[in-house]
Amino acid sequence: MPDLSHSPPPEIVKLGxxxxxxxxxxxxxxxxxxxxxxxxxxxxxxxxADAVRALQPRLALSDAACHRMAILAMEQTAHAFADLAPTLALADTPETVAAAHARGRAALWLPARMALAANDLPESWDLTSDSLSAWVAEKLGATRLTLVKSTATVPGSFPADWAAAGLVDPLFPAFAARLAGPVDMTTAAAVLAASAQKDIAA
Structure with missing residues (x-):
């Protein structure tokens, strides 16, 4: 049994x-x-999650129901990602995240267990997976939150600028402001370039 008592705080990368x-x-x-x-x-x-948005007006679904369905959409996407990269460890609680890290593995969050039980998350489309990544970052005391998007942000810009440009949801700046560590945004290409440089250095 790995010792979880001294598990370091995580670094969170949110994949758009x-x-x-x-x-x-x-x-x-x-x-x-x-x-x-x-x-x-x-x-x-x-x-x-896009399918949930499309279904809402057709069935006249409430925002509360769609909030829960969108969280489950994140959960399903996480399972798909785990199938593509089997060495990622699925984790749904702080304890299972810490257990994965104690084994040296990167973890992949299954949000339903924590997020559906939370009473501090607005049940509206103003909150998306971007804000949920900041929310779990706060819960776990993360050292950094990086959003990986298909579109680059302007260097030197801030979460409020990202929200104004439609790159994140309207609630993200408030959630991000609660974090002690840095919050940044990058692209998949930049992440891959940095990883290639590290592989060469190794």
């Missing part, structure tokens, strides 16, 4: 749902998996 259609997705997941502990990946809802 738009990356589901990126040809480099499997390569990106493999590169992140190789980084190992203390990395925790958060998957966006991607096309599955």
């Amino acid at each position: 749902g738009s990356l589901v259609g990126d040809p480099a997705l499997k390569t990106l997941l493999g590169a992140l998996a190789r980084r190992g502990a203390p990395l925790l990946l958060v998957a966006g809802g991607g096309p599955l």
Whole structure:
């Protein structure tokens, strides 16, 4: 049994749902998996969350129901990512994240258990997987939160600028402001380039 009492706080990388259609997705997941502990990946809802949005007006679904369905869409996307990169360890609680890291493995968050039980998350489309990644970062005391998107942000910009540009949801700046560590945004191409440099250096 690994000792979880001194597990270091995680570094969180949130993968935007738009990356589901990126040809480099499997390569990106493999590169992140190789980084190992203390990395925790958060998957966006991607096309599955888009399907919830499309279904809402057809069935006149409440925002509360769609909130829960969108979280389950993130969970399903996480299972898909784990299938593409089997060395990622699925984790649904702080304890299972710590256990994965104690084994040296990068973890992949299954959000339903924690997020569906939370009473501090607005049940509306103003909250998406971006804010949920900041929320879990706060819960776990993460050292850093990095959003990986298909679109680059302007260097020197801040979460409020990202929200104004539609790159993150409207609630993200408030959630990000609660974090002690840095919050940044990058692209899949930049992550892969950095990983390649580390592989060469190794």
